[in-house]
Amino acid sequence: MEEQLLEFVKDTIFQVTGQRGLDYETDFVKDLGLTSFDVMNIVCIFEDHFDVDIPNRDVWKLRQVKDVINYMIQRGITQV
Amino acid sequence: MSSRSDDLYLVLSEADGASSEQKMQEAARIFAKDCGIPLSNVDPKTGTLRVARTITGKPFFPDCAQIKFSVSHSGTYIICAVSGSEVGVDLQQHTRMKGETEEEALCRFRKIAKRFFHEEESQFVENGNCDDFFKIWTAKESYVKFTGQGMDSHYGDFSVMPEDRTLLSSRFVPNRPVQWDAMGLCFTQMLIEPDYTLCICTRGKKNIVVLHNI
Numbered sequence: 001m002e003e004q005l006l007e008f009v010k011d012t013i014f015q016v017t018g019q020r021g022l023d024y025e026t027d028f029v030k031d032l033g034l035t036s037f038d039v040m041n042i043v044c045i046f047e048d049h050f051d052v053d054i055p056n057r058d059v060w061k062l063r064q065v066k067d068v069i070n071y072m073i074q075r076g077i078t079q080v
Numbered sequence: 081m082s083s084r085s086d087d088l089y090l091v092l093s094e095a096d097g098a099s100s101e102q103k104m105q106e107a108a109r110i111f112a113k114d115c116g117i118p119l120s121n122v123d124p125k126t127g128t129l130r131v132a133r134t135i136t137g138k139p140f141f142p143d144c145a146q147i148k149f150s151v152s153h154s155g156t157y158i159i160c161a162v163s164g165s166e167v168g169v170d171l172q173q174h175t176r177m178k179g180e181t182e183e184e185a186l187c188r189f190r191k192i193a194k195r196f197f198h199e200e201e202s203q204f205v206e207n208g209n210c211d212d213f214f215k216i217w218t219a220k221e222s223y224v225k226f227t228g229q230g231m232d233s234h235y236g237d238f239s240v241m242p243e244d245r246t247l248l249s250s251r252f253v254p255n256r257p258v259q260w261d262a263m264g265l266c267f268t269q270m271l272i273e274p275d276y277t278l279c280i281c282t283r284g285k286k287n288i289v290v291l292h293n294i
Contacts, residue, residue, distance in 0.1 A: 015177055016177060035153075035172075037154075037175075040196055041177075041192065044188070044195055056196070056231070056232060056235055057232070059231075060231065
């Protein structure tokens with residue numbers, strides 16, 4: 001499941017920013033230079049795809065790829 | 081150049097490999113020189129002012145309280161706003177995802193607006209076009225950079241809409257600023273190119289001095 005989610009995160013980042021080459025440890029701001037605008041786009045894609053609400057207070061806690069993957073698993077995502 | 085510390089310097093540079101912090105340090109040096117602010121606390125090795133961050137992440141010069149700044153980058157540009165009083169600036173390129181049509185982009189922007197904006201702002205985007213989305217987006221971002229609150233759970237609780245909405249619904253012309261008041265602050269907005277919207281949030285109107293490519 002973790003690997004499937006990683007692939008989904010990779011595809012989403014590419015779709016929004018055109019950037020490739022991320023792994024579990026990649027930091028969205030420090031390594032990829034994502035802006036608030038990128039982050040909001042990504043959040044909307046996740047919410048649509050997985051049919052979940054991600055509260056704003058949680059959004060800014062998700063700093064690295066692994067945080068997103070752990071968060072989605074905690075939210076009960078079992079299928080990509 | 082004559083200047084006063086209640087002017088606002090807006091420095092627009094192409095992202096030529098220099099970091100936004102380097103651009104901001106240079107902008108601060110020019111502002112300090114023009115305003116006669118002594119920079120006695122610069123790092124002797126680097127010649128730069130020390131930068132610290134508030135608990136919410138807003139950067140500031142702890143050793144030079146007379147200079148306030150805000151930085152934004154988008155696409156190929158970095159913009160630095162420097163002033164003697166608090167300022168927030170945001171620049172956003174009107175980007176689309178690969179292969180996305182204008183209609184699809186607008187649909188995406190409306191979704192973001194509904195999800196993150198105040199109801200009044202979201203309604204404006206719902207009835208508007210892609211450019212209208214970026215007017216609200218940059219105004220909100222400049223506001224949260226001004227206050228230092230960042231994008232928190234209250235992002236949708238405030239509205240940057242002017243009382244006179246026709247100010248925002250008209251088509252903007254590059255480099256011709258539009259100005260309005262909201263929440264006791266002044267918003268100055270302009271297109272710097274057909275696909276880049278810029279917004280500056282200040283307390284009261286400022287005399288804006290624009291510098292290019294430092």
